[in-house]
Amino acid sequence: MVDRTPRPPPYTCSIVHAYRxxxxxxxxxKPSAAMRKAMAEAEVGDDWFGDDPTVSRLQDRAAEVMGKEAALYVPTGTMANQIGLRLHFRGPGHLVVAESRAHVATTEVMSSAALSGIAFRTVVGDARGRMSAEQVAAALLPDEPYDVEVIDLIAVENTHGHAGGTVMSVEDLRAIRKVAGEAGLPIHLDGARIFNAAVAAGCDVTEWTREADTMMFCVSKGLGAPIGSLVCGPAELIREARRLKILFGGAWRQAGIMAAAGLIALEEGPKxxxxxxxxxxxxxxxxxxxxxxxxxxxxxxxxxxxxxxxxxxxxxxxxxxxxxxxxxxxxxxxxxxxxxxxxxxxxxxxxxxxxxxxxxxxxxxxxxx
Ligand SMILES: Cc1ncc(COP(=O)(O)O)c(C=O)c1O
CATH class of the missing domain: 3.90.1150.10 (Aspartate Aminotransferase, domain 1)
Structure with missing residues (x-):
């Protein structure tokens, strides 16, 4: 039985808890002492103009770690995903394929609709949120005779949060990549917790990132930074991502203060x-x-x-x-x-x-x- 008791929204609930x-x-x-020190001392510019040196350092390092040409620092994981999806999306009426419990197709589904007119064709994966390449291939087939070439993108998530923080195997992603390649479709990887996956699987994050055209990860989750996520991909797409970030209201001026903590999170967090x-x-x-x-x-x-x-x-x-x-x-x-x-x-x-x-x-x- 599903519990449908209405929940109080987080901003009004019993709330001013001091959780033990x-x-x-x-x-x-909470940011570590080292993060707070780095934040206080951060060299900053104006991120709208793209000249914040600490943001640039974080972006360069993120791109290097992810094995991508470029990266863009944005305030939230949601914005990172919304930019990532939009980069590949050709317009309302088209679809993104994702696992049914993926963050982009559940928590963010209304953001996608509101910001970009994105709708999803979902695939019901197994208990651990794994969708097979065969399932993805089936999802690409037209439902109706006129329903051709309406899929613009395949979105995958690693670790899969709503399925239990589960790890997507590199083999599964490679198989999906093959299906995507045959259909001429790109892949966006929601790697909000990609380092958790890498640590659990005992491999490097690039094992997955190289199978995705664009990817995002968060420094604000397990890595411990207070704020921030990065969208990574080819330089040409990240140029457009920068425009989308401004379009979505995410040019956050002296963001170097946050990026300074992000740099520490990226270096130290995975360890x-x-x-x-x-x-x-x-x-x-x-x-x-x-x-x-x-x-x-x-x-x-x-x-x-x-x-x-x-x-x-x-x-x-x-x-x-x-x-x-x-x-x-x-x-x-x-x-x-x-x-x-x-x-x-x-x-x-x-x-x-x-x-x-x-x-x-x-x-x-x-x-x-
Ligand atoms: C898998 C996944 N992707 C994206 C996000 C969005 O990140 P944010 O809360 O920073 O918007 C989350 C948030 O928990 C997440 O779990």
Whole structure:
């Protein structure tokens, strides 16, 4: 049963919480002392004019790390994706193929419609959000006789957030790339958490990025920067991306202050992601002991833990509320309780979160009599 209880929007909810342990997302991290120092000392220009030296350094470094010709620094992952999609999109009435739970086709679906007139043809992947090359090939076939050449782009996501922070295998992406190539279609990779994927798979990010025409990644998630994402691709497309960034209202002037933290995130962030992954696994195991049947800890591949509280008779929103009462922040995503580990979460915090789940279980048993 899907919990349809209306949720209060985040900006009005119980809200001014001081979470003891904030596992709502890896976006909630606070900048490190080194980041704050770099931000205070950052050399800046005006990003509208394209002359902020710290932004340029971050863009050059991002392009190098991703193995692309150029990169563009933008305020959010959503803007990065919206620019990435729009770069390949030929106009309203055309479609983008994506997995049904992909961020671009769920959380951002209205942004795509509002900003660019993009609609999606979605493919239902497996439990881990994997869509096969055969499924993608089938999605490219016309539905109607006149429905030819209406697909402009294939969008993929790695790690796949709504499917559990799962890693897309390089082989799967290569196979999709082959299908795309045969159809003459580009690929955009939502790599918001591409470094989590690389750490989990034990390979370099370029294994995936080389199979995509454009890609984006966020420095503001697991890497720990306060703000910012980068769109990467061929220089010619990134020139147009710069125009789109201004069009979408994203030319953020003295952005070097943020880029300074982004540079540290990009260099240092990936080195410690394995710790987040280990903590997510420990959290999943701990919850599994409290609520067997609510979680498959072997499905935890990176820094996300999804708990199916419905499976143990508890509405997910109720679980989120009860966790909140104990100072533990979690969110409701795809009908499950989601918790995400990050740089500000320690081993002790994980044990606190597990203890909160234990308390929820105790209260629930008590209430059930
Ligand atoms: C996979 C994925 N892509 C894109 C985004 C958008 O990033 P932002 O919140 O910075 O707009 C998110 C946000 O969580 C995400 O999880």
């Amino acid at each position: 342990v904030d596992l709502r997302s890896d976006t909630v991290t 410690r992601l394995h710790e987040d992954h280990a903590r997510a696994r420990r959290l999943a195991e701990g919850i599994g002991e409290v609520f067997p049947g609510a979680i498959d800890s072997s499905a935890v591949e990176t820094n996300m833990v999804y708990v199916d509280t419905e499976a143990v008779g508890m509405r997910p929103l109720e679980a989120v509320r009860r966790l909140e009462e104990q100072g533990v922040g979690a969110t409701l995503v795809s009908g499950k309780v989601r918790m995400v580990t990050h740089v500000d979460i320690s081993d002790e915090d994980i044990e606190t979160a597990i203890a909160a789940w234990r308390e929820i279980s105790r209260v629930a048993r008590e209430e059930a009599g």
